[in-house]
Amino acid sequence: MALEHAILVSLSEKSATGYGLARRFDASIGHFWRATHQQIYKVLARMEEAGLVSTKLAKRDGRLDKKTYSITPAGEQELVRWSREPSNREVARSDFTVKLRGLADPVAMRIDAQRRRDEVAEELSAFEESRAKHHPDPAELSGKKLGSYLALLGGIHYAQADLAWCDEILARLSSEEH
Amino acid sequence: MALEHAILVSLSEKSATGYGLARRFDASIGHFWRATHQQIYKVLARMEEAGLVSTKLAKRDGRLDKKTYSITPAGEQELVRWSREPSNREVARSDFTVKLRGLADPVAMRIDAQRRRDEVAEELSAFEESRAKHHPDPAELSGKKLGSYLALLGGIHYAQADLAWCDEILARLSSEEH
DNA sequence: CAAGACATGTAACTGGTTACATGATTCG
DNA sequence: CGAATCATGTAACCAGTTACATGTCTTG
Numbered sequence: 001m002a003l004e005h006a007i008l009v010s011l012s013e014k015s016a017t018g019y020g021l022a023r024r025f026d027a028s029i030g031h032f033w034r035a036t037h038q039q040i041y042k043v044l045a046r047m048e049e050a051g052l053v054s055t056k057l058a059k060r061d062g063r064l065d066k067k068t069y070s071i072t073p074a075g076e077q078e079l080v081r082w083s084r085e086p087s088n089r090e091v092a093r094s095d096f097t098v099k100l101r102g103l104a105d106p107v108a109m110r111i112d113a114q115r116r117r118d119e120v121a122e123e124l125s126a127f128e129e130s131r132a133k134h135h136p137d138p139a140e141l142s143g144k145k146l147g148s149y150l151a152l153l154g155g156i157h158y159a160q161a162d163l164a165w166c167d168e169i170l171a172r173l174s175s176e177e178h
Numbered sequence: 179m180a181l182e183h184a185i186l187v188s189l190s191e192k193s194a195t196g197y198g199l200a201r202r203f204d205a206s207i208g209h210f211w212r213a214t215h216q217q218i219y220k221v222l223a224r225m226e227e228a229g230l231v232s233t234k235l236a237k238r239d240g241r242l243d244k245k246t247y248s249i250t251p252a253g254e255q256e257l258v259r260w261s262r263e264p265s266n267r268e269v270a271r272s273d274f275t276v277k278l279r280g281l282a283d284p285v286a287m288r289i290d291a292q293r294r295r296d297e298v299a300e301e302l303s304a305f306e307e308s309r310a311k312h313h314p315d316p317a318e319l320s321g322k323k324l325g326s327y328l329a330l331l332g333g334i335h336y337a338q339a340d341l342a343w344c345d346e347i348l349a350r351l352s353s354e355e356h
Numbered sequence: 357c358a359a360g361a362c363a364t365g366t367a368a369c370t371g372g373t374t375a376c377a378t379g380a381t382t383c384g
Numbered sequence: 385c386g387a388a389t390c391a392t393g394t395a396a397c398c399a400g401t402t403a404c405a406t407g408t409c410t411t412g
Contacts, residue, residue, distance in 0.1 A: 001399070002273045009280035019363050032275035039400060041365060063407060064364050083282035086290055087273040089297065091372095095180045095265040097210035097332055102187035103325025104261035112265055119267065146350060147281025154275055154343050161339035165332050172324060179371070197391050217372060219393060241379060242392045269400095 003043050004052070006033040008071055008079045011053060013144070015070040018044055028130075031123075031155050044069060052078055100169070110173040117166035124159035127152060181221050182230070184211040186249055186257045189231060191322075193248040196222055206308075209301075209333050222247060230256055278347070288351040295344035302337035305330060 010016070010024055021044075022037035024030075047053045052075035058066040071079075096116060103109060135141065135149045188194070188202055199222075200215035202208075225231045230253035236244040249257075274294060281287060313319065313327045 006276045009276055032270050032272045034269050080282045083277050084286040086293055087277055090272050091212050092210050094210045094268050097329050098184045098187055099261050099265055101325050101329040103322055104258045108262040144281055147279050150347050151275050151279040157339040157343040161335040165335040169328050
């Protein structure tokens with residue numbers, strides 16, 4: 001289960017509350033691993049029991065305690081152990097491609113592809129912005145920063161490929177509508 | 179749940195047994211939707227109950243009957259209805275990218291990236307072969323064939339992007355190992 | 357003073373994986 | 385004659401989604 005490991009990576013960068021982790025999963029990390037707060041709380045509880053993370057409590061009268069999670073030495077060890085395993089390829093599950101393959105309604109498909117193109121274009125410009133902001137000089141990077149740069153680079157490559165694909169789809173489907 | 183729809187798309191091309199569908203999900207369809215035979219049998223049973231597919235039985239003494247599934251008119255209608263819904267983006271879940279982002283062991287990462295590169299390269303050449311074989315003249319395509327061509331094209335775009343990404347990762351991680 | 361961010365969770369359900377089980381037919 | 389392919393499933397489990405629940409603090 002790799003959500004555990006995504007959480008460990010995030011906590012190894014900086015300690016956080018469950019809520020804070022959920023925010024991170026909405027933003028940067030979310031580009032390669034999506035998770036909801038409910039799921040994160042569930043997994044954090046399990047991880048604490050297993051000794052991979054520890055909590056610092058802040059009492060808040062009336063309400064549930066605020067918990068700040070940190071990675072433990074055991075957690076760091078587990079992260080290294082896991083990082084040495086070969087990773088499995090992503091599981092392919094694309095509604096969009098299934099729909100395209102069936103092509104039951106080319107006009108609806110064209111609209112859907114246009115929507116996708118817009119979304120991907122927006123994502124791509126967010127990636128480019130992030131690259132300009134956080135990694136202005138990629139030749140100088142090393143260690144952890146290099147990792148996050150290379151991860152971002154993957155997002156950029158994928159988004160560019162997706163964009164080019166959408167454009168080809170749109171070109172073909174538009175010419176179909178005589 | 180889009181496995182249902184992936185099955186409907188596949189059956190709309192040609193009727194098949196559960197086993198046969200599982201084979202298709204190992205091959206072509208598997209590039210954009212993965213599923214095991216166990217899951218397929220489960221979903222087919224539910225779909226038959228819902229009237230989306232029908233079966234033709236072949237008695238086989240001693241053993242369970244062989245069932246050949248076909249899409250029903252209700253199934254075709256459902257496929258069209260679904261195809262008009264906007265599709266959600268793929269859920270990002272990449273072990274590889276999480277590992278890269280953490281970059282706990284650059285040497286192990288380089289090996290993993292090389293493995294990935296090899297796998298992707300193999301996949302890409304399978305795609306190219308399939309394109310040459312099934313869609314030698316893309317300008318002439320229309321209807322269903324156009325859909326399957328465009329779906330394949332997506333696989334090609336993604337594989338190329340992945341390959342280029344892996345090469346950049348390898349270049350950076352190799353130069354790190356002074 | 358209202359909206360939105362901060363903060364933590366439970367419960368029911370759905371979808372998917374892994375392990376197990378069985379047996380005939382085909383091909384080298 | 386043994387391995388691979390054809391063929392169908394059950395059961396236990398794990399991961400992830402959706403709906404519900406609660407309450408404070410901050411900012412415009």
